[in-house]
Amino acid sequence: MSRNALVTGAARGIGRAIALRLARDGLNVAVNDIKASSSDLNKTQQEIEKMGRKSVAITADVSVDKAVETMIQNTTKQLGSLDVVVANAGIFQLKPILDITTEEWDKIFAVNLRGVFLCYKEAAKVMIAQGTGGKIIGACSIGGYTSGPMVSHYCASKWGVRGLTQAAAMEWAKHKITVNAYCPGLVQTVMGNMVDEEIAKTQGKKKGEIYKNYSDNVIALGRISQPEDVASLVSYLASRDSDYMTGQSIIIDGGIRFS
Numbered sequence: 001m002s003r004n005a006l007v008t009g010a011a012r013g014i015g016r017a018i019a020l021r022l023a024r025d026g027l028n029v030a031v032n033d034i035k036a037s038s039s040d041l042n043k044t045q046q047e048i049e050k051m052g053r054k055s056v057a058i059t060a061d062v063s064v065d066k067a068v069e070t071m072i073q074n075t076t077k078q079l080g081s082l083d084v085v086v087a088n089a090g091i092f093q094l095k096p097i098l099d100i101t102t103e104e105w106d107k108i109f110a111v112n113l114r115g116v117f118l119c120y121k122e123a124a125k126v127m128i129a130q131g132t133g134g135k136i137i138g139a140c141s142i143g144g145y146t147s148g149p150m151v152s153h154y155c156a157s158k159w160g161v162r163g164l165t166q167a168a169a170m171e172w173a174k175h176k177i178t179v180n181a182y183c184p185g186l187v188q189t190v191m192g193n194m195v196d197e198e199i200a201k202t203q204g205k206k207k208g209e210i211y212k213n214y215s216d217n218v219i220a221l222g223r224i225s226q227p228e229d230v231a232s233l234v235s236y237l238a239s240r241d242s243d244y245m246t247g248q249s250i251i252i253d254g255g256i257r258f259s
Contacts, residue, residue: 185253220255
């Protein structure tokens with residue numbers, strides 16, 4: 001019997017790569033993103049269906065509780081069950097602490113932390129009711145281990161994901177639900193390109209120079225991560241091979257951090 005998954009933020013980048021990888025692994029995959037990204041989201045859905053898997057595209061804002069509840073219920077209804085949820089949706093901003101407005105702070109936390117919390121919570125409700133366990137997986141970051149200038153609110157939200165993941169893992173282990181998170185480094189996506197460009201501006205450098213510096217001098221493996229690198233880790237976390245792993249936030253950054 002096929003297992004069923006939901007991936008948020010799946011219109012492009014890491015989320016898209018995760019959705020396609022899970023489909024290749026044999027799962028039916030519901031994909032989610034915001035309404036503004038519906039065109040790209042539909043393309044992800046179509047690619048999954050070309051693999052012979054079932055898919056449904058659901059537009060919803062993960063920071064809104066009722067929207068997440070409806071999204072989880074619709075996924076379960078249309079696919080038949082819910083076995084894996086990947087709370088991937090996230091946003092990023094580069095800004096000094098003194099310049100961050102309360103609105104900007106709240107927006108980062110609404111998507112990056114509240115969105116993960118809501119997906120975890122609603123997924124667990126369904127999985128507990130099903131009584132067959134499940135895999136809940138969240139988007140963290142190396143920013144969830146080390147902060148830095150210009151990214152205080154982003155990193156604070158990701159540190160929150162680590163704490164939430166540990167607590168959820170403890171609470172739901174008795175239901176045979178594992179809860180883990182993945183922590184990418186610099187990934188070549190639309191978001192990664194923005195990071196490269198914005199940091200370059202602050203340092204008086206050209207677009208692409210930050211990527212090159214990281215590849216040449218920071219990342220041990222000598223290259224910027226691709227979305228598929230992260231998707232491979234999520235594939236493992238979604239599989240039966242990771243049944244004895246829970247509460248972990250796993251760094252996958254090519255060798256930037258080593259502790």
